[in-house]
Structures are given as structure tokens and as C-alpha cells.
Amino acid sequence: EDVIRAVTFTPAQVSFSQNFQKFVDLVNERGKGVVQIQVIGGPETIPQPRMGEAQKNGIADMFLLPAGLYLNIVPEGEAFAGSNRDPMSVRADGGIDLINGIFHEKANAHVLAHVDGGAGFHLWLTKKPGITEDGQVDLTDIRLRSSPLYRAFLETLGATIVVQPAAEVYTSLERGVVDGTGYPISGLRDYGWNKFLKYRLDPSFFQTDVLITMNLDAWEGLSDEAKNIVQQAAIDHEKSSFDANIVLNEEEGKLLAEGGIETITLTGEQETLFLKTAYDIAWARLKERDPANHDALKAIFFEEIE
Amino acid sequence: MMDWTLSIAILIGGLMLSMGIGLPVALGFFLINVVGVFLFMGGARGIDQMISNATMAVSTYSLAPVPLFLVMGSLFFHSGLARRVLDAIDVLIGRLPARLSYLTVTSGTVFAALSGSSLANTGMLGSLMVPEMMKRGYKKHMAIGPILGSGGLAVIIPPSTLAVLFGSLARIDIGALLIAGLLPGVVLAFLYAGLIFAQAKLDPEAAPNYEYTPLPLMKRLGIFARDVVPMVVIVMAVVGSILTGVATPTESGALGIVAVAVLALLFRALDWKAVTDAIQDAARVTGMTFLLITASSTFAQLLAFSGASSGLVRWATSLDMGPTQTLLVMALILLVLGMFMDQVSMMLITLPIFVPLAMSLQFDMVWWGLIMLLMLEVSFTTPPFGLLLFVMHGVSPPGTTLPEVARAALPYILCVFLLIALVILFPTLATFLPSLM
Amino acid sequence: MSAALSLLDALSKLMFWIACALVVMIVCVVTYDVASRNLGLPTAIWAVNSVEYAMLHITFLCFPWLVRTRGHVCVEVLLTYLPAGLRRLWQAGLQILAALIAFYLMYHSGKSFFEVLTDGSYEVRAFDAPMWMLYASMPLGFGLGALQFLSFFPRHESFYGAPPEAHAGL
Numbered sequence: 076e077d078v079i080r081a082v083t084f085t086p087a088q089v090s091f092s093q094n095f096q097k098f099v100d101l102v103n104e105r106g107k108g109v110v111q112i113q114v115i116g117g118p119e120t121i122p123q124p125r126m127g128e129a130q131k132n133g134i135a136d137m138f139l140l141p142a143g144l145y146l147n148i149v150p151e152g153e154a155f156a157g158s159n160r161d162p163m164s165v166r167a168d169g170g171i172d173l174i175n176g177i178f179h180e181k182a183n184a185h186v187l188a189h190v191d192g193g194a195g196f197h198l199w200l201t202k203k204p205g206i207t208e209d210g211q212v213d214l215t216d217i218r219l220r221s222s223p224l225y226r227a228f229l230e231t232l233g234a235t236i237v238v239q240p241a242a243e244v245y246t247s248l249e250r251g252v253v254d255g256t257g258y259p260i261s262g263l264r265d266y267g268w269n270k271f272l273k274y275r276l277d278p279s280f281f282q283t284d285v286l287i288t289m290n291l292d293a294w295e296g297l298s299d300e301a302k303n304i305v306q307q308a309a310i311d312h313e314k315s316s317f318d319a320n321i322v323l324n325e326e327e328g329k330l331l332a333e334g335g336i337e338t339i340t341l342t343g344e345q346e347t348l349f350l351k352t353a354y355d356i357a358w359a360r361l362k363e364r365d366p367a368n369h370d371a372l373k374a375i376f377f378e379e380i381e
Numbered sequence: 382m383m384d385w386t387l388s389i390a391i392l393i394g395g396l397m398l399s400m401g402i403g404l405p406v407a408l409g410f411f412l413i414n415v416v417g418v419f420l421f422m423g424g425a426r427g428i429d430q431m432i433s434n435a436t437m438a439v440s441t442y443s444l445a446p447v448p449l450f451l452v453m454g455s456l457f458f459h460s461g462l463a464r465r466v467l468d469a470i471d472v473l474i475g476r477l478p479a480r481l482s483y484l485t486v487t488s489g490t491v492f493a494a495l496s497g498s499s500l501a502n503t504g505m506l507g508s509l510m511v512p513e514m515m516k517r518g519y520k521k522h523m524a525i526g527p528i529l530g531s532g533g534l535a536v537i538i539p540p541s542t543l544a545v546l547f548g549s550l551a552r553i554d555i556g557a558l559l560i561a562g563l564l565p566g567v568v569l570a571f572l573y574a575g576l577i578f579a580q581a582k583l584d585p586e587a588a589p590n591y592e593y594t595p596l597p598l599m600k601r602l603g604i605f606a607r608d609v610v611p612m613v614v615i616v617m618a619v620v621g622s623i624l625t626g627v628a629t630p631t632e633s634g635a636l637g638i639v640a641v642a643v644l645a646l647l648f649r650a651l652d653w654k655a656v657t658d659a660i661q662d663a664a665r666v667t668g669m670t671f672l673l674i675t676a677s678s679t680f681a682q683l684l685a686f687s688g689a690s691s692g693l694v695r696w697a698t699s700l701d702m703g704p705t706q707t708l709l710v711m712a713l714i715l716l717v718l719g720m721f722m723d724q725v726s727m728m729l730i731t732l733p734i735f736v737p738l739a740m741s742l743q744f745d746m747v748w749w750g751l752i753m754l755l756m757l758e759v760s761f762t763t764p765p766f767g768l769l770l771f772v773m774h775g776v777s778p779p780g781t782t783l784p785e786v787a788r789a790a791l792p793y794i795l796c797v798f799l800l801i802a803l804v805i806l807f808p809t810l811a812t813f814l815p816s817l818m
Numbered sequence: 819m820s821a822a823l824s825l826l827d828a829l830s831k832l833m834f835w836i837a838c839a840l841v842v843m844i845v846c847v848v849t850y851d852v853a854s855r856n857l858g859l860p861t862a863i864w865a866v867n868s869v870e871y872a873m874l875h876i877t878f879l880c881f882p883w884l885v886r887t888r889g890h891v892c893v894e895v896l897l898t899y900l901p902a903g904l905r906r907l908w909q910a911g912l913q914i915l916a917a918l919i920a921f922y923l924m925y926h927s928g929k930s931f932f933e934v935l936t937d938g939s940y941e942v943r944a945f946d947a948p949m950w951m952l953y954a955s956m957p958l959g960f961g962l963g964a965l966q967f968l969s970f971f972p973r974h975e976s977f978y979g980a981p982p983e984a985h986a987g988l
């Protein structure tokens with residue numbers, strides 16, 4: 076029996092880890108006597124920004140880890156965040172095979188699935204944003220808490236950026252140190268930020284880029300039977316977590332709206348301009364770091380915005 | 382994988398041993414880290430990972446208050462402003478024994494209500510108050526204890542970064558958890574005051590009541606206007622900037638430094654030597670504290686990675702017990718883990734197991750969360766790993782040993798235990814304010 | 819020998835001064851960051867991360883000088899119970915052990931430093947910083963720190979039993 080030791084990038088009770096647990100249960104169920112996954116822990120075992128390296132070194136066998144947390148190792152990982160297509164279509168068009176060639180070489184890792192897809196980042200604000208003459212969202216005079224992923228985008232829109240760990244954002248929103256943040260719909264209420272937020276800006280941009288991956292040596296060390304079980308469970312979970320996410324986001328969105336958060340929806344040219352700006356920045360950054368695979372990846376992961 | 386009891390015996394036993402024989406604490410941590418990495422992280426490649434993890438430990442913005450408040454405090458001291466202010470306060474308050482200890486608790490409570498960070502609180506009070514208190518002949522524990530005590534207050538009196546994190550991880554209403562800490566926080570401050578009163582009564586030498594000549598009221602007011610009012614500027618720079626949203630508590634130390642520097646200039650107390658001394662002191666203490674944090678955070682990761690800590694938690698919570706016993710066992714686990722780990726790691730390890738357990742026992746989650754937060758507060762000052770102990774040791778008078786600092790903290794930890802007992806006996810203490818929301 | 823010791827001290831002191839300069843830098847950068855945000859000056863996207871990196875380097879740059887000036891915490895309970903002769907021997911052993919640990923950490927962090935230097939890896943925070951920059955101070959600090967532990971022998975001094983004013987503090 077093969078035993079796979081897994082580490083997650085979020086604490087055990089956060090939704091990402093809980094969804095991962097469903098995948099673990101699935102494998103452990105199907106893999107009785109063949110392969111079992113044992114979860115070691117979350118970010119208390121290895122600091123998040125060092126998990127990509129730990130995967131490369133084989134400190135643990137399996138990781139639930141966003142590609143965006145180790146862009147220094149695989150800059151092409153940004154294709155997942157910069158993707159506006161669903162993970163199943165990307166897989167069907169050979170996207171996972173393509174990117175696995177890169178992950179094998181650069182990260183010593185094997186991508187099993189892009190999970191919890193279908194959710195992007197929204198801007199959440201305490202102040203109403205303006206619109207410039209050319210129709211772009213105007214965040215001048217708005218201070219936003221940001222992560223490196225979308226910081227460049229928010230700066231293009233004129234926002235002033237404040238870098239803060241998530242735990243400090245509550246007090247910052249309360250006191251007006253920041254006027255908002257980018258975040259996916261799910262998980263927002265966990266931090267209690269909804270108490271102070273008044274606006275949600277639609278559409279969402281980028282896609283959460285959480286992957287189930289394995290250290291390549293650990294992957295290749297599995298028996299063929301174990302490989303099949305794990306890979307098939309990952310493909311199944313990719314789909315079911317996507318579907319569950321769509322439902323969850325709708326429910327959460329409704330709850331937040333009932334709680335008094337007004338949605339501002341950009342449409343038509345405004346929407347196009349907003350999204351184009353966002354995705355262009357992601358793909359340009361990927362190209363700047365390593366242009367070799369940019370075009371091939373973009374052709375599969377990205378659908379042109381018209 | 383090794384049995385968790387063996388892992389725990391090796392890691393914690395090894396740590397105690399390497400410290401006990403007298404190795405510098407940071408190197409003792411590193412020694413056992415290397416041993417642990419070979420056992421649990423797969424040998425040499427694990428060492429590279431440990432080195433890499435170590436670069437993350439202090440390169441995090443939330444530790445910025447350490448150098449900032451240390452510079453602020455040591456500048457305040459070396460420029461002689463501290464002496465002016467405390468002289469003035471001496472004259473104003475008059476005969477009250479141990480008045481500077483009370484002053485520390487009072488200002489600690491006020492600052493706790495402004496900052497969310499125990500580190501900021503201790504760093505500021507420690508560097509502001511200790512050097513002058515020592516000069517006035519206070520015994521060490523009368524200076525160190527109140528600061529460690531009120532440093533922990535920052536955790537339960539809102540705002541509190543730790544409470545927010547706790548609330549979000551445990552899915553407890555964050556607003557309710559924050560407000561629930563207010564009343565117990567004030568009670569705790571009074572317990573501290575009572576403790577100081579008792580300590581000063583039992584040992585009058587601990588806080589000497591030096592020569593004092595009563596001054597006429599006008600003269601007192603004059604001193605107040607000259608020496609104390611300007612200091613309000615410093616307080617405003619730190620506190621006001623936090624309150625108005627100009628700066629986060631993390632950043633507020635920088636504005637405090639600017640305020641101290643400007644005031645020192647105005648009082649013609651700022652010379653080159655004061656500035657260089659202040660910076661050197663701050664750098665020394667920062668370097669020492671950060672090396673300890675680096676070494677011990679890697680240790681905490683090993684403890685988690687090896688399955689030792691989660692094994693302990695699972696075992697202890699699997700014992701079938703009644704609600705009160707379970708609550709006490711949870712508190713005991715936090716006490717034990719808190720000796721070796723930082724608060725965030727502790728929450729990450731325990732909450733996935735504690736939360737469902739607490740819910741199944743139908744605890745009021747806000748009440749329960751507050752008790753857990755109080756235990757997390759205690760872990761800041763329990764040896765061998767206590768973040769506030771390290772910072773405090775750094776700003777303590779020459780010759781102070783780590784055990785001395787820990788002993789000074791002990792009665793204050795007992796006060797927290799007393800408060801926990803009160804919260805258990807009278808849950809209203811925690812639930813009253815949230816119920817008004 | 820004494821020339822080598824003075825060189826060691828000079829280098830340790832130099833590293834400590836660099837750490838002091840980084841402390842000053844942190845104060846200036848945070849002040850500017852707050853000021854720029856509130857006064858509408860150009861924001862410094864590098865502010866937060868450069869403070870983080872500065873704190874990392876302060877840690878290791880201070881190490882040798884803190885060893886020399888006996889600024890590191892240790893639990894001396896056991897030492898006080900040992901008879902004088904045994905205590906001297908014990909302290910000598912501890913100094914050697916401490917030096918060995920520091921040398922070991924120097925070796926491995928140095929290895930990591932050269933690895934990331936040659937493979938050109940970088941770290942992604944608000945900006946992409948070369949990874950070698952993170953490791954730069956670690957081997958230096960541990961290496962000189964180890965030498966400082968050993969230097970107590972030719973100096974005929976001890977890391978332990980320091981006079982109180984040597985201890986890190988205000």
C-alpha cells in the first residue's frame with residue numbers, strides 16, 4: 076500500500092482544506108489496500124511561501140497549493156489565475172498536459188487537478204468607486220489592501236495600495252486605514268469584513284488557482300494502480316468542486332447582498348475594458364518572466380475578451 | 382511515521398536538555414531543529430528547507446513594531462525626556478507607593494485599547510518605563526511584571542489581531558468576540574492593580590518611596606504644563622494616528638519616533654550620542670529577539686510537521702469527559718503547547734479539533750473563544766518560548782536573567798487564571814456586552 | 819593572533835553598524851510610507867517588503883557582535899551549581915558546541931546562498947527580489963559568530979559569566 080503525505084496551504088477548517096478533505100476521502104475510499112493519503116497539516120508545518128520549494132525538495136508528497144504561491148519557481152503557473160475558462164475545458168484541450176511538461180521540469184511537481192475553480196476575485200469597497208471619462212473604473216483616493224496577484228491591476232485603476240496580513244484588515248476597515256480589498260466571494264464572511272463593506276464590484280477577475288499537485292518523484296514512485304486511482308479521483312474532484320463552487324458562490328453572494336452589500340455591475344464596454352486590463356497584466360507578467368511558453372498557454376487557458 | 386509520543390519526547394526533551402546545559406537559547410533551538418529535521422523531514426534536503434523556512438520567520442511586516450518601538454523608547458530614554466516626564470508625574474501623583482507600576486498598568490490598558498498587538502504594547506512600555514523605573518530603585522519584578530501583564534491585555538481588549546484571527550478560524554462572530562473581551566480586560570487591569578498593591582505592601586522596599594516635598598498647587602500645575610503636556614504630543618502621534626486611521630498599529634511606532642525626536646529637539650535634549658545610543662540599543666535587542674524568533678518558529682514547524690502537537694491534541698481531547706473537564710483540558714493543552722509554540726501555530730493546530738468539540742458540548746462560542754484567547758495570552762509569557770519574555774528580557778536592566786523575567790510574569794499569569802475562573806463562574810462577564818449588540 | 823582577533827572584531831562591528839543603518843532605514847521607510855499614503859505623495863510599492871528584508875538581515879548581521887559582547891540569552895542555572903574547575907571546563911565545551919552549531923548553519927546557509935546565486939532564482943513579493951539577497955547575511959553572520967565563540971579561548975575570556983553591563987539592553 077502506498078502512503079501519500081499531504082500538506083495544505085490553508086488551515087484545516089478553511090473551505091479549501093475542507094474541500095481537499097473530500098478528495099482525500101475519495102482516494103482513501105477507492106484506494107483501500109492500494110493507496111492512502113495522510114494529511115500532515117497546514118501552514119503551521121511549512122510557511123506558505125516556502126511550500127513550492129518543499130514540494131520540489133519532496134519534504135511532503137502531495138500539496139494543496141495555489142500556483143500563485145510559487146511563481147518564482149514556475150512563472151507559467153500564472154496561467155491558472157489568468158485563465159477565464161473552466162478547468163475541465165482547459166484539461167480537455169490539453170492544457171494540463173502542456174503545463175505539466177513545465178511543472179515537471181521547473182517545480183519537480185506533477186499537476187493532478189485545478190480545483191475549486193469557477194470563482195474569481197471581486198473588489199469589495201466601503202466607498203463607491205468613480206468612472207473615468209474613457210469608462211474605466213476609477214479608484215483614485217481609494218486605499219485598497221492587496222495581494223501581489225492583483226496589485227498591479229488595482230494600481231492601474233488608480234488605487235493606493237496597502238499591504239496587510241488578512242488578520243489586520245478587520246481593524247483597518249473599521250478605522251478606514253483601507254477602503255476595501257480584493258477577495259473571492261467565499262471566505263469573505265469568515266473574516267467578518269462584510270460588516271464594514273458596502274459595495275461589491277462585478278465582474279470578477281482572475282480565477283482562484285488552487286492545485287492538487289505531487290512531488291514528481293513521489294508521483295513516479297506510486298504503483299500504476301495507485302496512479303490511476305489518484306489521477307481519476309483528482310479529475311472527478313476538479314469537476315465536482317467546480318460545480319459546488321458555482322452553487323456556493325451564488326448562495327454566499329445572496330447572503331452578502333441580504334446583509335446590505337450592494338453590487339455594482341460593469342457592463343458592455345466598461346466590463347470589457349475592466350477585464351482586458353486585468354488579464355493583460357497577468358499575461359504580460361508571465362511573458363516577462365518567461366516568454367517561451369506564453370503563446371501556447373494563452374491559446375488554451377485564455378479566451379479572448381471581445 | 383513515528384508515534385507522536387516519541388516525537389514529542391525527542392523534540393521537547395531535546396530542547397529542554399540543550400537549553401538546560403547552558404547553550405545560548407537560540408542555538409539550543411537550532412541544535413534540536415537540526416536533529417528533528419533529520420528525523421522528520423528527510424535529512425539533508427530537510428536542512429535546506431529549514432534554512433529556507435528560517436528566512437520567512439522575521440521577514441514579516443507584523444514584526445515591524447519591534448524595531449520601531451524600541452527606537453522610540455530608547456530615544457525617549459537616552460534623550461532624557463523620560464526622566465523629565467516621570468519626574469513630573471512623581472511630583473504630581475505624590476505619595477502613592479509603587480506609583481510607576483500603577484502608571485504602567487494604566488497606560489498599558491489604554492494602549493491595549495488602541496493597538497491590536499501585544500508586541501507593540503510590550504515593546505513600547507518596556508522601553509519607555511523600565512530604564513527609568515530601575516533608576517528610581519524599583520525592584521526588577523515591579524517594573525517587568527506590570528509590563529508583561531499589560532502587554533497581554535492587548536490580546537483581549539479590542540482591537541486585537543489575534544482575536545480576529547481566532548474568530549475567523551473558529552467561525553465565531555468576530556465583532557462579538559472582540560467586544561466580549563472588553564469587560565474581562567478591565568477586570569484584569571484591576572486585578573493587576575490589586576496585585577501591585579499587595580506586592581508593595583508585602584515588600585515596601587520593592588518600590589521605594591523616596592524623598593518627597595509637597596509642592597503648592599500652582600507649582601504642580603506649572604510642572605505639569607512644562608513637562609507632561611508636551612508628552613501628550615507623543616501619545617497623540619502614536620494613539621491619534623491609530624484612531625484616525627492615519628497609520629496602522631504596526632506603523633504607529635514610526636510616528637512615535639518622529640514625535641519623540643521633534644520634542645527632544647525642542648527641549649534641546651537631542652544630541653548625536655543620544656541618537657546613536659538609541660539606535661544601537663534598538664538594533665541589539667532586535668537582533669537578539671529576532672534570532673530567537675527565527676530559531677523557535679522553525680522548532681514550532683517541526684513540532685507540527687512531525688505530528689507531535691496534533692497527536693497530543695487528539696489524544697487529550699479523545700478522553701471522554703464532561704464539559705467543564707473538557708474545557709480545562711483544552712486550556713491545559715494551550716498552556717503546554719504555548720510553552721513551545723507561537724499563538725498562530727497553536728490556533729492552527731488546535732482549532733480544527735477544539736471547535737467541533739466545543740460545539741458538541743453546546744458551549745456559548747463567544748464565551749468559549751474568550752477563555753481560549755486568555756490562554757493564548759498566557760502563552761506569550763510562559764517559558765521557554767514566550768515572545769514577550771524575549772522582548773522584555775531585551776529591554777530589562779543589565780544582568781537580568783530570563784528566569785527572573787519569567788518569575789516576574791508569574792503572578793500576572795495567576796491573575797489571568799483567576800480571571801478565567803471568574804469568567805467560568807460568571808459567564809455574564811463575557812456574554813453581557815455581546816448580548817447588547 | 820591579536821591581529822586576527824582585531825580583524826574579527828572589526829568585521830563583527832562593521833556588520834553591527836550595517837544592522838544599525840538598517841534600523842534607521844526601517845524608521846525612514848515606514849514614516850515615508852505612512853506620510854505618502856496620507857499626503858498623496860507617490861507611494862513606495864517597495865516599502866513593506868524592504869522593511870521585511872531589513873528585519874531579516876538585522877537578525878544575522880547582529881549575531882557576531884552579540885556573541886562578542888555576550889548579548890545572547892542563555893539559561894545559566896546549571897552553571898551556577900558546578901564547582902569552579904568543572905564549570906570552566908563545561909563552559910569551554912559549550913563554547914565549542916555553540917561554535918560547531920553556528921559553523922554547521924553557516925555551511926548549509928552558505929550552500930543555499932551559492933545555489934540560488936547560480937540558478938538565478940527570485941522571490942515574489944510586491945516586487946521580484948533575487949533569492950540570494952535573502953540568504954546573503956546568514957552564512958556571514960553564523961560564520962563570524964562561530965569564530966567569535968572560539969575567540970574567547972585566545973582572549974582568555976568566557977562567553978559566560980559576563981559582567982552585567984555587557985548584556986543586551988537599554
Ligand code: NA
Nearest residue numbers: 493535538540
Ligand atoms: Na487591543
Ligand code: NA
Nearest residue numbers: 719760763766
Ligand atoms: Na510561551
